[in-house]
Each structure stands twice: as C-alpha cells, then as structure tokens.
Amino acid sequence: MxxxxxxxxxxxxxxxxxxxxxxxxxxxxxxxxxxxxxxxxxxxxxxxxxxxxxxxxxxxxxxxxxxxxxxxxxxxxxxxxxxxxxxxxxxxxxxxxxxxxxxxxxxxxxxxxxxxxxxxxxxxxxxxxxxxxxxxxxxxxxxxxxxxxxxxDSDSITVTQATANKYHLKSIADLKPYAATMALGAPPEFKTRTDGIAGLKATYGLTFKSFVPLDESGPLTLAALQDGKVQAADVFTTTPQIVTDKLVSLADPKFNFAxxxxxxxxxxxxxxxxxxxxxxxxxxxxxxxxxxxxxxxxxxxxxxxxxxxxxxxxxxxxx
Incomplete structure (x- = not known):
C-alpha cells in the first residue's frame, strides 16, 4: 500500500x-x-x-x-x-x-x-x-x-502492535497460518463486499474464526481491537488512532483492496x-x-x- x-x-x-x-x-x-x-x-x-x-x-x-x-x-x-x-x-x-x-x-x-x-x-x-x-x-x-x-486513505486489515509482533505480521498474506484462530471486525457490509470476507479468502486464502460486525473504522472497531474482542479489523490507513494506539496496517501486496x-x-x-x-x-x-x-x-x-x-x-x- x-x-x-x-x-x-x-x-x-x-x-x-x-x-x-x-x-x-x-x-x-x-x-x-x-x-x-x-x-x-x-x-x-x-x-x-x-x-x-x-x-x-x-x-x-x-x-x-x-x-x-x-x-x-x-x-x-x-x-x-x-x-x-x-x-x-x-x-x-x-x-x-x-x-x-x-x-x-x-x-x-x-x-x-x-x-x-x-x-x-x-x-x-x-x-x-x-x-x-x-x-x-x-x-x-x-x-x-x-x-x-x-x-x-484505503481499507486495510489492521492489528495491534502486540499481535503484529507475536505473529511477525507485515502483510495480509502473513495472516494465513493464524486467521483461523482470529476474530475479524469490520462494518456489516464487509461480510458481502467483494473485497471483504470473500475477497480475503480468494486473494489470500484467509478464513477467520469469526466475523464481528462493527462500525466503519470508528470507535467500536478501535475499541474491539484494543480490548481483544477482535484480533484483526478493517481500518482506514489514515485513521489517527493508528498513531495514538500504535496499530499496524498490514500491507496488501495482492491488491485485495483497490x-x-x-x-x-x-x-x-x-x-x-x-x-x-x-x-x-x-x-x-x-x-x-x-x-x-x-x-x-x-x-x-x-x-x-x-x-x-x-x-x-x-x-x-x-x-
């Protein structure tokens, strides 16, 4: 990205x-x-x-x-x-x-x-x-x-710094061995968007343990990441909390997101x-x-x- x-x-x-x-x-x-x-x-x-x-x-x-x-x-x-x-x-x-x-x-x-x-x-x-x-x-x-x-200013799969460090995550592709143990948070429409759950599976082979409908890169999503309710979330790449909460937006080398x-x-x-x-x-x-x-x-x-x-x-x- x-x-x-x-x-x-x-x-x-x-x-x-x-x-x-x-x-x-x-x-x-x-x-x-x-x-x-x-x-x-x-x-x-x-x-x-x-x-x-x-x-x-x-x-x-x-x-x-x-x-x-x-x-x-x-x-x-x-x-x-x-x-x-x-x-x-x-x-x-x-x-x-x-x-x-x-x-x-x-x-x-x-x-x-x-x-x-x-x-x-x-x-x-x-x-x-x-x-x-x-x-x-x-x-x-x-x-x-x-x-x-x-x-x-694009969609990204974002994780906490602790999660990135634990699993050595730099790109969405790095999630493949771990996605099945993780909850993914995103707006409700992410479930049916072509670049949402279906896109992540088709592009990167990811199947998450569960999907948690939240808001659009907003306080519900950010709180869920910090509290551990979800381990990965759809967060826009210029969301200020990436700085203040020390989050990590994973790279998207295969362009799942346009x-x-x-x-x-x-x-x-x-x-x-x-x-x-x-x-x-x-x-x-x-x-x-x-x-x-x-x-x-x-x-x-x-x-x-x-x-x-x-x-x-x-x-x-x-x-």
Whole structure:
C-alpha cells in the first residue's frame, strides 16, 4: 500500500505540528473559516482558459479532505497563484458537478472511489496505475486528474502492535497460518463486499474464526481491537488512532483492496504549467505516513489546519 517512506520529513512534520498544538487549539470548523479568510480572492477561473493564474480550491466535508485542500492552496499561493478556497462543500455528488462546470478548479480526490462511484461504476481496476489509467480514459472532457500521491486513505486489515509482533505480521498474506484462530471486525457490509470476507479468502486464502460486525473504522472497531474482542479489523490507513494506539496496517501486496491514492481532480481550462507542476510536486512528497501524521495533528490534537499544512510544505521544501 505505501510506496514511499519519508522518515526525516515526517519527523519534521511531527515537530512542527507539536508546536502548532501548543500555539493553537482551533477546531475543524474554525480552521476552515481561517483557511478561507486567509486565501486571496479569485477571479472567474474560466476567464483565462488554459492559462489561469487564479483558481478555486475546494474540499469535501471531512477533515482530511479539508486539510489536503489547504495544503494544495498554500503550495499554489507560494508559487504566485491567486487562490480562494471553498471548503466543506459536501459529499461527492455535491462537489463533482461544480468541478465539471468550473465553479471549483481543484479538489483533492481518492482515485479508486472517484472511479467506481462517479466515473465508471463497472470498473474492476485495482492497482494505482490501472485506476489512474481508467480515470484518464473515462473522465468528462472538462476534467483531468494529475499525478496521484503515494498517500492512500484505503481499507486495510489492521492489528495491534502486540499481535503484529507475536505473529511477525507485515502483510495480509502473513495472516494465513493464524486467521483461523482470529476474530475479524469490520462494518456489516464487509461480510458481502467483494473485497471483504470473500475477497480475503480468494486473494489470500484467509478464513477467520469469526466475523464481528462493527462500525466503519470508528470507535467500536478501535475499541474491539484494543480490548481483544477482535484480533484483526478493517481500518482506514489514515485513521489517527493508528498513531495514538500504535496499530499496524498490514500491507496488501495482492491488491485485495483497490487503490485509494490521493489525487487532484482539476477543471482543465483553469490549469497552466505552474499549477500542474506545483500540485504534482506536492503529491510526489505526500506519503500515507505523512498524511497520517497530519490527520492526527488536526483531528486528535486539534491543531490549526493552515499551520499543519504549512509545516508539511516547509518540511518537504515546497514553500
């Protein structure tokens, strides 16, 4: 799942975000408004067709996506692009049409979900390369995806550090000798999803002792892991408790779960070389580990989104 590790950069991000926590304790909602007010006013992104120096960066209505939009906006501002933000727009069915018509110029997306929910519901693409190619081939003519980041917010089979150490677990494949002794926790629909119980059996030969229906990478799942009610669980790879509870997301070398790389979805007429190169440079540095550290800072530690975004860009030499 993770294709690049930047330990030094992550350490720097962690140090900066700790300072951010000490300096401020703004909530997600207040950070949203501060991000928006700090942004420069934009003109209509349609006005300069293909050579825009003014864009609108949007986000969906959850913290990680708002954080990513803030990272994109700050990186572009550092390159002299006039940026305004429209954060917490709503779900994909709300913001996708706005990007398609150019009201929003740029929004952080997740390639696998974008493909199968909005672009091609019949797609069976799994790997990052397959998903990105399918998107490029099927997106409407006004839209484009730029380079995907190594960072993924995807399903994973996750265990405690103690379980990983006990059985020497690094990938889902390593569970095969032990799955029959373990309870697996996941949302109820995992029982019938093609990448759920059936997928784990078909892809890795895993048959768990029992299945415990829980919530979607939420408090019930995390508590069940820590309490030993389940020994493995479906947890999203950027869930902050992976850091705070010292959990281990097992690698998925056979792609049971489709890629969910962070990727900029953009309105093509509003793009120019500076915008494209800047966003691609950001995503080249954005690993799952870095995103997880930033999510932990803003969600768990209540650090200011703008400060955390600036810390990442500074640590990676992007500001």
């Amino acid at each position: 993770r294709t690049r590790t930047a330990t030094g950069g992550i350490a720097a991000i962690a140090a900066i975000t700790l300072a951010a926590v000490a300096a401020c304790s703004s909530s997600a909602s207040s950070s949203s408004s501060s991000s928006a007010s700090a942004s420069a006013s934009s003109s209509n992104p349609l006005s300069s067709g293909g050579s825009s120096t003014s864009v609108v960066v949007g986000s969906a209505n959850f913290p990680e996506n708002e954080l990513l939009a803030t990272v994109y906006a700050q990186a572009l501002q550092a390159k002299g692009i006039k940026v305004s933000t429209k954060l917490n727009i709503g779900a994909r069915e709300v913001y996708y049409p706005q990007v398609e018509k150019g009201t929003i110029s740029i929004i952080p997306e997740y390639n696998g979900t974008l493909l199968t929910v909005e672009v091609d519901k019949t797609s069976t693409a799994k790997t990052t390369a397959e998903v990105d190619a399918a998107l490029a081939a099927k997106l409407p003519s006004t839209l484009q995806v730029l380079n995907s980041a190594p960072a993924q 890629a969910q790389n962070v990727i900029p979805l953009v309105y093509k007429p509003a793009m120019n070389a500076t915008i494209i190169n800047t966003l691609n440079a950001v995503d080249a540095k954005l690993t799952t580990e870095a995103l997880l550290q930033m999510d932990n800072a803003v969600i768990t530690e209540h650090a200011n989104y703008s400060t955390v975004a600036a810390g990442f860009l500074q640590a990676e030499g992007l500001s």
